[in-house]
Amino acid sequence: MKTALVTGGSRGIGKAIVYAFANAGYNVLLNYNRSEQSAKDIVKDLEGCDGVVEMFKADVTNRDEVDAMVEYAVKEFGGIDVIVNNAGISQVGLFTDLEEDEWKRVLDVNLTGVFNVTQSALKQGMLSKKDGAIINVSSIWGITGSSCEVAYSASKAGVIGLTKGLAKELAPSNITVNTVAPGTIATDMIFKEYDENDIELIKKDIPMGRLGEAEEVAKLVLFLASDNARYITGQVISPNGGMVI
Ligand code: NAP
Numbered sequence: 186m187k188t189a190l191v192t193g194g195s196r197g198i199g200k201a202i203v204y205a206f207a208n209a210g211y212n213v214l215l216n217y218n219r220s221e222q223s224a225k226d227i228v229k230d231l232e233g234c235d236g237v238v239e240m241f242k243a244d245v246t247n248r249d250e251v252d253a254m255v256e257y258a259v260k261e262f263g264g265i266d267v268i269v270n271n272a273g274i275s276q277v278g279l280f281t282d283l284e285e286d287e288w289k290r291v292l293d294v295n296l297t298g299v300f301n302v303t304q305s306a307l308k309q310g311m312l313s314k315k316d317g318a319i320i321n322v323s324s325i326w327g328i329t330g331s332s333c334e335v336a337y338s339a340s341k342a343g344v345i346g347l348t349k350g351l352a353k354e355l356a357p358s359n360i361t362v363n364t365v366a367p368g369t370i371a372t373d374m375i376f377k378e379y380d381e382n383d384i385e386l387i388k389k390d391i392p393m394g395r396l397g398e399a400e401e402v403a404k405l406v407l408f409l410a411s412d413n414a415r416y417i418t419g420q421v422i423s424p425n426g427g428m429v430i
Contacts, residue, residue, distance in 0.1 A: 187211050188258060188263070188265050188266050189206045189211045189269060189410065190213075190255070190258055190268050190302070192268075192270055192271050193273060194213070194215035195215065195221075195224040196223055196372070197372030197373055198367070198372060200223070200399065201398075201400045201402065201403035202403045202407075203231070204400075204403070205406070206407060206410070208234055208235065209235070209407055211235075211236045212237045213237075213238045214239055214258045214261070214262070216242075216243055216245070216272065216302075217242055218245070224240040225240065239261060241258075245270075245298030246293040246297060246298055246301070247301075251302055251305050255306050255309045264310045264311065266316070267317065267320070268303060268306050268317075268320070269406055270298065270320070271322040273298075273340075275337050275374050276334065278333060280335045291339075291340050292339070292340050292343070296340045299321055299344055299347060303351070311360070315358050315360070316359050317360040318360065318362075318363075318410040319360065319363070320362075320363055320364075321363070322365050322366075322367070322406075323366040324337070325367065325368050325423055325425050325429045326338045327340075327343075327345050327364075328345070345364050348362050348421070352418040356419075361409070362419065363420050363422065364421045365402060365409070366421050367425060368424065368425025368428040369387055369391065369397065369428070370396060370397040370399055392427030394426075397426055401424055402424055
């Protein structure tokens with residue numbers, strides 16, 4: 186049975202990814218940071234599904250916590266086959282109002298977090314397995330850039346660069362590395378920043394006329410981890426309802 190480590194699995198897109206992998210028969214280590222109750226509820230709800238789901242608290246910016254999480258996955262499940270680097274935060278505001286610590290926090294969580302988790306897992310057995318898949322969650326704003334989300338755009342563009350470089354480095358080891366770059370998906374991240382009127386305006390920019398669902402992103406991530414996607418690496422795939430083509 187394969188094992189997937191999903192960062193930010195306690196809410197939103199990450200939660201949908203945990204469900205998708207658990208129901209597809211993977212063992213899943215659900216990483217969370219603040220949302221302990223939500224993580225517990227998911228683990229309980231998934232009791233009895235095909236795979237074993239466990240949870241582990243770690244801030245992806247903290248290398249010691251990340252190393253401990255990966256060590257736990259290796260001990261409990263015998264190794265990691267799939268990493269889904271999904272944990273992320275947003276930051277909205279004018280670039281000229283952006284404080285240095287906000288800039289650093291966004292880059293730390295969204296980009297250094299991917300570095301920490303990926304390097305830790307590779308060094309703790311994934312590389313020597315010579316088989317695996319890494320899926321990084323970026324954003325359409327990492328492709329096109331977004332006004333008033335400069336730090337976020339920079340962090341998500343960084344994830345795409347990391348993906349492409351690492352895909353070339355790991356291809357000889359039979360480990361694929363891809364990026365999923367969603368458009369606007371109905372999660373807390375959107376609802377905490379935008380009210381109903383804003384959402385209606387956002388929908389007007391989406392040819393499909395609606396926000397995406399977290400489950401729609403999860404299905405793509407599951408596919409990229411599957412045997413059907415073994416020749417796909419270094420790619421950026423954007424489920425966005427036609428918003429960016
Ligand atoms: P969300 O609902 O706000 O959930 C964010 C998740 O990230 C939570 O599970 C949170 O865990 C976790 N997280 C945040 N900081 C963390 C840290 N330092 N260490 C570990 N986990 C951390 O957001 P979402 O919409 O599902 O977004 C998931 C990913 O998709 C993000 O990378 C986001 O940038 C990307 N994305 C989202 C959209 C969208 O429209 N929603 C579009 C494109 C890309 P806790 O609550 O446990 O702290």
